[in-house]
Amino acid sequence: MQSLTVIKIGGNIVDDELSLQAFLDTYARIEGPKVLVHGGGKLATRIATQLGIETQMVNGRRITDEAMLPIAVMVYAGLINKQITAQLQKRRCDAIGISGADAQLIQSHKRPTKPIDYGYVGDFEASDVNVVRLKQLVEIGLSPVFSAITADKEGQLLNTNADTIASNVAVALATEYKVALIYCFERKGVLQDINNEDSVISTINRENFTQLKEQGVIADGMLPKIENALAAIDQGVNRVCIKKAEDLLNEKEGTTIQL
Amino acid sequence: MQSLTVIKIGGNIVDDELSLQAFLDTYARIEGPKVLVHGGGKLATRIATQLGIETQMVNGRRITDEAMLPIAVMVYAGLINKQITAQLQKRRCDAIGISGADAQLIQSHKRPTKPIDYGYVGDFEASDVNVVRLKQLVEIGLSPVFSAITADKEGQLLNTNADTIASNVAVALATEYKVALIYCFERKGVLQDINNEDSVISTINRENFTQLKEQGVIADGMLPKIENALAAIDQGVNRVCIKKAEDLLNEKEGTTIQL
Numbered sequence: 001m002q003s004l005t006v007i008k009i010g011g012n013i014v015d016d017e018l019s020l021q022a023f024l025d026t027y028a029r030i031e032g033p034k035v036l037v038h039g040g041g042k043l044a045t046r047i048a049t050q051l052g053i054e055t056q057m058v059n060g061r062r063i064t065d066e067a068m069l070p071i072a073v074m075v076y077a078g079l080i081n082k083q084i085t086a087q088l089q090k091r092r093c094d095a096i097g098i099s100g101a102d103a104q105l106i107q108s109h110k111r112p113t114k115p116i117d118y119g120y121v122g123d124f125e126a127s128d129v130n131v132v133r134l135k136q137l138v139e140i141g142l143s144p145v146f147s148a149i150t151a152d153k154e155g156q157l158l159n160t161n162a163d164t165i166a167s168n169v170a171v172a173l174a175t176e177y178k179v180a181l182i183y184c185f186e187r188k189g190v191l192q193d194i195n196n197e198d199s200v201i202s203t204i205n206r207e208n209f210t211q212l213k214e215q216g217v218i219a220d221g222m223l224p225k226i227e228n229a230l231a232a233i234d235q236g237v238n239r240v241c242i243k244k245a246e247d248l249l250n251e252k253e254g255t256t257i258q259l
Numbered sequence: 260m261q262s263l264t265v266i267k268i269g270g271n272i273v274d275d276e277l278s279l280q281a282f283l284d285t286y287a288r289i290e291g292p293k294v295l296v297h298g299g300g301k302l303a304t305r306i307a308t309q310l311g312i313e314t315q316m317v318n319g320r321r322i323t324d325e326a327m328l329p330i331a332v333m334v335y336a337g338l339i340n341k342q343i344t345a346q347l348q349k350r351r352c353d354a355i356g357i358s359g360a361d362a363q364l365i366q367s368h369k370r371p372t373k374p375i376d377y378g379y380v381g382d383f384e385a386s387d388v389n390v391v392r393l394k395q396l397v398e399i400g401l402s403p404v405f406s407a408i409t410a411d412k413e414g415q416l417l418n419t420n421a422d423t424i425a426s427n428v429a430v431a432l433a434t435e436y437k438v439a440l441i442y443c444f445e446r447k448g449v450l451q452d453i454n455n456e457d458s459v460i461s462t463i464n465r466e467n468f469t470q471l472k473e474q475g476v477i478a479d480g481m482l483p484k485i486e487n488a489l490a491a492i493d494q495g496v497n498r499v500c501i502k503k504a505e506d507l508l509n510e511k512e513g514t515t516i517q518l
Binding site for chain 2 (some may be wrong): 098102
């Protein structure tokens with residue numbers, strides 16, 4: 001099986017011009033088929049504020065209401081996606097900027113409004129990824145760059161979690177490729193001691209995960225991340241890595257989650 | 260040679276929800292390979308105004324300055340492009356929304372700043388269209404939907420004339436397909452008498468064009484349109500049509516420019 005890399009970058013890279021350019025330099029040098037998934041960052045919120053649209057939050061999560069949706073689409077699928085794509089092309093990486101709506105690559109459905117109405121937010125499973133199409137794009141030598149926008153079968157655009165896109169796309173492609181899924185993180189990896197950047201846990205598997213959870217080393221926001229990573233492994237992804245963007249080409253750095 | 264249709268729609272359709280939905284119903288029913296090019300409409304100007312950005316105009320043409328460029332990219336390559344794509348997918352037309360930056364489909368260059376500095380505006384020739392890539396997308400069954408944004412070789416995004424994209428893409432594809440280029444127009448076609456919608460000139464060629472020009476029937480804004488159409492014909496496009504969107508499937512309607 002051929003190897004394929006799926007990489008997810010979030011706001012900490014997208015929001016910072018220097019970090020983004022450094023990441024793209026490295027990304028362009030990754031060999032073999034690859035897929036990039038980018039989050040949105042703070043630009044959508046900033047533009048919403050400038051347009052006088054209030055960002056509604058529940059439990060620290062943004063509500064994508066009717067006023068916010070077009071801004072998310074403009075910023076994520078438009079500005080950020082095309083800037084990344086054009087900058088990768090400059091670096092001779094044959095990128096194609098897409099959303100889930102394009103080529104019906106991802107068909108999502110609007111999240112149920114109970115218990116909390118998050119608005120125009122899309123959910124989907126790995127089985128909703130159009131693997132045949134995605135493979136065709138990869139096989140003609142293109143590097144898909146996903147923005148975190150999808151559409152349902154009625155053509156309704158929906159704001160979608162970039163981590164979910166990355167993991168579902170990785171799981172879907174695992175039937176065709178030996179997939180490495182890499183989450184670019186603001187720290188060197190999952191830390192044994194949160195105050196010590198040199199205490200990276202190099203490997204997490206089902207066995208030590210239970211221990212680390214009991215010890216309270218993996219807690220809060222990291223807990224669902226690792227659970228999702230282990231679920232991706234269970235569904236055929238070869239390995240999941242959590243590391244700094246600057247360590248992307250260095251296989252020894254970061255935390256690797258595997259069987 | 261297989262037939263392929265390139266269709267361009269402008270602001271009169273993009274700006275009006277009902278017109279756009281009606282057009283997409285018809286477009287989805289066009290058989291065979293097809294490429295859609297859409298203009299921007301008034302939304303970018305409206306958002307710019309809301310953001311307090313003044314639209315600079317010279318000779319009735321908008322200047323794409325540093326503040327306007329990201330708005331053009333967001334609105335054209337983001338919101339409008341993804342809305343059209345998702346709505347075509349709903350209609351079982353396997354659309355993929357792209358810009359010239361994607362898959363390096365169009366490499367443009369920034370327009371010289373003399374005599375007039377139009378800002379971040381891209382120009383290109385038919386030879387700058389990546390025919391191999393475009394054909395690959397079409398051959399796997401996709402219908403490309405172009406927004407009027409391109410990039411230069413430095414990865415600089417540039418606002419680009421949608422008519423130019425339509426005609427250059429049509430000319431470029433004419434080496435591989437029998438191409439019909441259709442401009443959707445607010446009138447039934449080129450009119451003999453501007454006040455009579457039933458006076459459509461059904462055919463224009465080099466011969467009667469000279470006459471029509473001398474008679475003053477073709478003048479002002481229509482003159483460069485017809486000249487560009489005749490140039491496209493000279494470069495291998497099979498025929499260029501100017502017609503109303505609602506007449507798209509009716510071959511008898513509109514004005515056809517041919518050899």
